[in-house]
Amino acid sequence: MNTKEKIITAALSLYNREGIRTVTTRQIAQEMGISAGNLHYHFKHTEDIIYTIFGQLQRDYDEMVLLFDKKDLVLRELLREFTDGSYRLINKYKFIFVNFVEICAWIPAIGESYRDLVMRREEQFISLFRHYAQLGMFRQDIPIAMLKGFVRQIFIISDFWYSSFAVLGGQCQSDALEDYRQTIEVTFYPYLT
Amino acid sequence: MNTKEKIITAALSLYNREGIRTVTTRQIAQEMGISAGNLHYHFKHTEDIIYTIFGQLQRDYDEMVLLFDKKDLVLRELLREFTDGSYRLINKYKFIFVNFVEICAWIPAIGESYRDLVMRREEQFISLFRHYAQLGMFRQDIPIAMLKGFVRQIFIISDFWYSSFAVLGGQCQSDALEDYRQTIEVTFYPYLT
DNA sequence: ACAAAATTAGAACAATTGTTCTAATTTTGT
DNA sequence: ACAAAATTAGAACAATTGTTCTAATTTTGT
Numbered sequence: 001m002n003t004k005e006k007i008i009t010a011a012l013s014l015y016n017r018e019g020i021r022t023v024t025t026r027q028i029a030q031e032m033g034i035s036a037g038n039l040h041y042h043f044k045h046t047e048d049i050i051y052t053i054f055g056q057l058q059r060d061y062d063e064m065v066l067l068f069d070k071k072d073l074v075l076r077e078l079l080r081e082f083t084d085g086s087y088r089l090i091n092k093y094k095f096i097f098v099n100f101v102e103i104c105a106w107i108p109a110i111g112e113s114y115r116d117l118v119m120r121r122e123e124q125f126i127s128l129f130r131h132y133a134q135l136g137m138f139r140q141d142i143p144i145a146m147l148k149g150f151v152r153q154i155f156i157i158s159d160f161w162y163s164s165f166a167v168l169g170g171q172c173q174s175d176a177l178e179d180y181r182q183t184i185e186v187t188f189y190p191y192l193t
Numbered sequence: 194m195n196t197k198e199k200i201i202t203a204a205l206s207l208y209n210r211e212g213i214r215t216v217t218t219r220q221i222a223q224e225m226g227i228s229a230g231n232l233h234y235h236f237k238h239t240e241d242i243i244y245t246i247f248g249q250l251q252r253d254y255d256e257m258v259l260l261f262d263k264k265d266l267v268l269r270e271l272l273r274e275f276t277d278g279s280y281r282l283i284n285k286y287k288f289i290f291v292n293f294v295e296i297c298a299w300i301p302a303i304g305e306s307y308r309d310l311v312m313r314r315e316e317q318f319i320s321l322f323r324h325y326a327q328l329g330m331f332r333q334d335i336p337i338a339m340l341k342g343f344v345r346q347i348f349i350i351s352d353f354w355y356s357s358f359a360v361l362g363g364q365c366q367s368d369a370l371e372d373y374r375q376t377i378e379v380t381f382y383p384y385l386t
Numbered sequence: 387a388c389a390a391a392a393t394t395a396g397a398a399c400a401a402t403t404g405t406t407c408t409a410a411t412t413t414t415g416t
Numbered sequence: 417a418c419a420a421a422a423t424t425a426g427a428a429c430a431a432t433t434g435t436t437c438t439a440a441t442t443t444t445g446t
Contacts, residue, residue: 003393003394019295019298020295021214021295021298021299024432024433024434025433025434025435026432026433026434034394034395035394035395035396036395036396036433036434036435037394037395037396037397037435037436037437038393038394038395038396040434040435040436041392041393041394042393044435045434045435046434046435098294098295099294099295100356100360101291101292101356101359101360102212102213102214102291102292102295104359104360105212105214106214111360111362114360115360115361115362118361146379146382149375149376149378149379150379152357152376152379153346153350153376153379153380155357156349156350156353156354156357156376157346157349157350159353159357160349160352160353160356160357161349163293163294163353163356164345164348164349164352164353166294166297167293167294167297167304167307167308168308168311169304169308182342183342183345183346183349185342186339186342186343186345186346187346189339190383190384191383196423196424217402217403217404218403218404218405219402219403219404227424227425228424228425228426229403229404229405229425229426230405230406230407230424230425230426230427231423231424231425233404233405233406234422234423234424235423237405238404238405239404239405
């Protein structure tokens with residue numbers, strides 16, 4: 001692992017632990033035992049660090065989705081894989097989820113990139129629901145407008161579940177996954193057959 | 194309106210417009226044409242300003258809920274009033290919703306106060322659903338565990354809808370309310386009879 | 387082996403920020 | 417009317433922060 005990667009690792013861990021507001025580049029450098037000057041040799045601006053981490057999140061996400069496509073699962077299994085997979089990402093990149101609006105306002109490129117992703121995801125989800133509707137695992141009587149609303153619902157919940165959990169006092173790491181699973185399950189429940 | 198109130202008004206407007214990250218007490222003072230020294234005479238710490246604004250949000254919320262209780266509405270009407278009422282609050286106190294996790298980490302008293310509110314709200318919602326279930330307007334076959342999950346869902350969506358909307362590029366203020374209405378409606382739809 | 391390029395530490399800079407201090411001015415209660 | 421209290425402006429402080437600069441050291445390619 002070269003210095004650049006080490007910086008990313010240390011920054012991610014610190015941001016997740018202390019929050020984006022209070023962590024400074026000096027702190028990140030200190031955490032990993034290098035000088036602040038050295039850190040800024042590798043990443044001229046703090047934004048560059050965050051942008052790089054966001055890129056990593058996106059690559060991790062794409063990798064996950066690709067894995068699903070290969071497997072050709074039953075809807076309930078897919079749901080489980082989606083839940084557990086997205087939970088892993090949320091947990092790994094906590095601080096991005098928690099400070100998402102702020103980050104997007106700060107680094108516009110991230111906002112744009114996210115909007116692209118959401119548009120692609122929306123279509124994927126809808127065609128997936130259609131597919132499972134034909135297999136009789138998903139309700140067929142949902143009009144397209146409502147389907148889109150449902151997808152929106154899923155996005156809000158999966159993107160901001162952690163924010164809610166953190167604020168409600170999610171100290172106990174142990175049942176966080178279980179909490180997330182249940183929240184997603186309840187959301188899907190009325191749409192399954 | 195005395196200086197203290199003016200500070201709160203200016204701070205709210207600035208935080209909503211520019212975000213909590215970039216706004217300084219100097220800026221707030223400048224916005225309203227007083228000195229920074231004077232501002233800190235009224236609010237010793239920046240936290241005090243934010244805490245006061247949060248108190249205002251809570252009072253506004255309680256006032257809204259009280260209004261509902263008086264009216265004794267049909268479920269669909271109540272839903273509409275809830276949607277429009279909570280939208281007004283979200284819009285008025287944008288920055289709190291958008292920076293909620295950060296604020297709670299920064300000012301623990303706000304987090305605690307919110308957790309209290311959520312607990313009270315949860316019970317209110319559930320007994321309300323029971324009430325409307327008896328009137329035949331809400332599904333009766335929902336087990337209590339799922340009902341709690343549904344309430345959780347509503348909280349996540351109403352508390353973080355604006356974050357999602359802002360990130361997705363909610364420049365167009367005009368159809369923001371309509372977007373919020375639809376999102377809430379879709380969430381409730383499967384539970385109405 | 388050695389020159390060029392890459393990396394590193396640490397000092398230094400410049401701007402910012404929350405807050406305090408001081409002295410003046412205004413308001414309030416009697 | 418006047419003393420005490422409240423309010424205000426502006427300078428000043430102290431700490432922080434992202435970033436740059438310089439000189440030394442290490443690595444790399446040939």
